[in-house]
Amino acid sequence: MRTFSLSSLAIAAALFLSGCSLIPTYERPAAPVPTTFPGDPAQPAGPSASSLPWQQFFTDPRLAGLIQTALANNRDLRVAAQNVEVARAQFGVQRAALFPTVALTADGSRSSPNPARAYNPNAGSVAQSFSVDLGITAWEIDFFGRLASLRDNALAQYLATEESQRAAQTSLIAAVANGWLTLLADEELLAITRQTLATREDTLKLTKLRFDNGVASEIDFQLANSLAETARATYAQQLRLRRQDENALALLVGAPIPASALTGLDGGLARVQPMPAVPAGLPSDLLTERPDIRAAEQQLIAANANIGAARAAFFPRVSLTSTIGTASSEFSNLFHSGTKAWAFAPAVSLPIFDAGRNRANLDVARAQREIAVAQYEKSIQSAFSEVADALAGRETLGEQARALQATADAERKRFELSDLRYRNGVASSLDLLDAQRSLFAAQQSAVQVRLLQLQNQVLLYKALGGGWKTGDATAAPAAAQATQSPA
The missing domain is CATH 1.20.1600.10 (Outer membrane efflux proteins (OEP))
Incomplete structure (x- = not known):
């Protein structure tokens, strides 16, 4: 029975993800x-x-x-x-x-003064961050x-x-x-x-x-x-x-x-x-x-x-943004353990009032x-x-x-x-x-x-x-x- 339930769930999920067609016959x-x-x-x-x-x-x-x-x-x-x-x-x-667009992005920034010094006197005068991410941006399902x-x-x-x-x-x-x-x-x-x-x-x-x-x-x-x-x-x-x-x-x-x-x-x-x-x-x-x-x-x-x-x-329109990668305040530590970072951000847009545009x-x-x-x-x-x-x-x-x-x-x-x-x-x-x-x-x-x-x-x-x-x-x-x- 459990096997049947899992199979049914998989089929339902596939049909749901494949979407439906509103094109007239x-x-x-x-x-x-x-x-x-x-x-x-x-x-x-x-x-x-x-x-x-x-x-x-x-x-x-x-x-x-x-x-x-x-x-x-x-x-x-x-x-x-x-x-x-x-x-x-x-x-x-x-x-x-x-299909989703998969992109690799690399980012780095340095700024002064460092906002962290307001609560951490030992922080340096320059704030810096580095990241490398692989992910999907605003893919409409x-x-x-x-x-x-x-x-x-x-x-x-x-x-x-x-x-x-x-x-x-x-x-x-x-x-x-x-x-x-x-x-x-x-x-x-x-x-x-x-x-x-x-x-x-x-x-x-x-x-x-x-x-x-x-x-x-x-x-x-x-x-x-x-x-x-x-x-x-x-x-x-x-x-x-x-x-x-x-x-x-x-x-x-x-x-x-x-x-x-x-x-x-x-x-x-x-x-x-x-x-x-x-x-x-x-x-x-x-x-x-x-x-x-x-x-x-x-x-x-x-x-x-x-x-x-x-x-x-x-x-409604459902879009998905998801990334996985690494982030660090030191470029030399960018790929060390403990720097993993990820994000998962689905978004739903439902039209409520558009003055009759649709x-x-x-x-x-x-x-x-x-x-x-x-x-x-x-x-x-x-x-x-x-x-x-x-x-x-x-x-x-x-x-x-x-x-x-x-x-x-x-x-x-x-x-x-x-x-x-x-x-x-x-x-x-x-x-x-x-x-x-x-x-x-x-x-x-x-x-x-x-x-x-x-x-x-x-x-x-x-x-x-x-x-x-x-x-x-x-x-x-x-x-x-x-x-x-x-x-």
Whole structure:
């Protein structure tokens, strides 16, 4: 019976010393979105976006090289990585508060006159004392879980920062891919504009010759001249956009764009290696696959832990100061027998009147949790909207791109026929110039929609949580390694 009593006492003491938690039970809020995506989209076979490393999605070696360089050099990503280190260190600081701090202190003093001479004439004129102590100073024993709640808050903040870094990586990879695709489209548009300018200048020369010989009117000549100048202005605009887009990509990459990444751009978007189709899954999958949603949930958990700390502030705080060491009035006798000294000083602080400070802090913590709930739900809704938009694009952009390419092919044929008829004097210059305008507009529209189609594939991959996992470095294309620059 005595053994049982001692065991029970030991268990009770351990539970008492371990403290209790006043953190509310965490329950994940229900996702405020439908259970399926609009239109019940088709689910192609293959791995999910979140399990597909970016090296297996972006297979073009030029683009893979740019992404590798961006991951090593982008300054925003470096800041995100250092934020993780800061949060990890802050968690370590908060966790250390649960344990006592043991310190060794040495003290010595000499003063004159010696107060002891007032009752002991034989005492010296100088008072001196020396001590060496090993002990604990003001260690708060966490009976009500205040420090544990703050530790849990710091842990959740650290995990949220880590997820935010992954979200920053997915955004960077998608931005680099879109920037590179935009450069391809710029090169294709430049080639189209250059060809259109050459065609219009040829038409202008022919119209000028016909005008000088009295065959064409001045109206025809000025219209041809106007269209040629318009093509020159468009070419200058496209050249400026091309350079600005390259500068924007260099900022994302964090280093000058290597020449190898820009080789073969004259092929345009048609030479881009295809990206695999990824299944959309269910909206509930986004809760575990998107780093930004996981980060928002960790922020919610942190806010929930703050309520526990605010509740614990209503209860007494118990702190302990204890030392053991040696003390002597003579330094030479400091470690001799009979100089042992010790102190044991527990303290209890019970809040009685604080003018409502603790109640207000609890109200703040509860309001912050409600804010975190709303932010978590908003992150889910935003993710759902991004995926739904990308799925709508996947269903429609392909047909739109096909139709616009067919339109461009038809306009090219009409222009060729109009040019032949004009040179043989059958058609008027208005027919030819109208065909030139229509062909130029159709070609531009076809390139722009093709760019939107490719960028939509990137958006869907990112929206479904892809890009934060990295595959085996040896699986990356060799050209990707060649384009890396030192960090």
